[in-house]
Amino acid sequence: MKRSSTFEEQTECVVEALLSDLLGGKEEVAWRSLETDSTIRFDAVVIASRLRMLGDMCNQDLEGPAQQVITDMTSGKVEAFQAAVESLSRSWSSQNPELGYERALLSVSVKLGMYVAQKIPAVKEQLVELINGNRRVRGYIQNQGGWVSAEFPRAEGSAPSLGSSGHSLRGADSNSTVHWHSQRGAEPRPLVPCSSATCCSGCASWIGQWHC
Template identity: 55%
Template sequence: MLFPERRTCAALQKGSQTWKQSSPGKESGCGAVPASSVTGRHRAMATFEAQTECVVEALFSDLLGEHETECRSLETDVGEPVQSAEEPTTTFDPVVIASRLRQMGDQCNMDFERVSSEALAEVLNGKMEKFGAAVDSLSRNWSDQNPELGYERAFLTVSVKLITSAVKKVPAVVLCNQLIQVINGNSQVRNYIEALGGWENFGN
C-alpha cells in the first residue's frame, strides 16, 4: 500500500495556536514533528483527520524518546490552562492525548509473539501494509473476549501496542501515516471518538 505525502501537523493547524518548539530545528524520525511545549494547549481543530495526525505525530515523538519524560508526566504535572472569556472551554492538546494512548498501549498485556496471526507475523517482519488488517483482527478477537472493553478502545489500544512493537523491531519501515490512516479509516472508531466530543475529550 502506498501512503500519500504527509502534511505536517503545523500546516494542518494553520489559523489555530501552533506548536512551540523547545528545540528549534530538531526533528524526530516521523518527519517534521515539532518539539511541543509541555505547557502548550491547542484550540479544537476543524477536522477529525487533522486532530488524528497531530495526536499520532505527538505519539511518535514520545515513542522515539525525544520527549518521553515530558509526555509521561504531563497529565499530573500540568494544571488546567487559564482561559479568557473569549476562548472555547474545550482545548486540544495532542501531547496529552498521545500520552493517554501510550498508557493504554503500555497496559495491554497481549503477547504478539504468542498470537497466531498471519497478518501480525508479517507486520512484525516489517511488512507494514498488513498493519491495518492485523490491528482489526486482533481488536475484534480481544473485544470478543473482553466485552466490557469495547471494540473501539480495543482497536486504539492494540494499534498503539502494535506500532510500538514495530518501532522497536523494524523502525526503518514504520511511518506515522500507517497509524494515521488506520485510525482515520475506521468509521466505527471515528464515530466513537466524535461521540465523546472529539479527541480533546478522549480519556476524560
C-alpha cells in the same frame, strides 16, 4: 480568525506526539497551535499520554505478531499492520465484551504501533490512516467531543500484562526496556521514557507525584 483543525489533522498530530520519543523527534511542531471548536485547548502530548495508558491495557503478547508485521511491511505489504490490528482487536474484544471493539482496537494499535515504529517509522502513516478510516473508532472519539475530550476508561477486570503500575515495551533492536512514566493527578500528564538499565524506584511504588 484561524480555521478549526479537522479530525484528520488532529489524529495526525496525536500520533506524531505518541511516537515522537521512539522516533527521536525533538522539535516543537505545528500541533501546539492547532485551533479547535472546543473551549478545551488541544494538546497532542496530553492526548498521546492517554493513548499510551490505553495501550498498557492490552494484555496480549504482541511480540510475535509485531515481528510478522515488520517482516511483511519490509517486503512491501504495507497493509499488514492494519490487518494485524483488526484481527487482534476483534479476537480480544470478542473474548472480553465489556472492553468494546473501539477501545480494543485503539489499545492494540497503540501497543503494536509503538513496537513496530522502532523498526519501521512509516507505520506512523498506517496508524493515522487506521484511526481516521475506521468509522466505529472515529465515531467513538467524536461522540465524546473529539480528541480534546476523549477518555479511554479501563474495562473492569482488565490489566496490562506487565503489571498494573506501568508499561514496559521491549525495543525491537535491543534488549533494553522503555518504561513510560506519567505524573499523578486529576489531569493526564505527558509520559516520559525512563530507559536506564535499572529502572528508578518510582516504577515499584508511588514516589512523590510520579509513578509508572
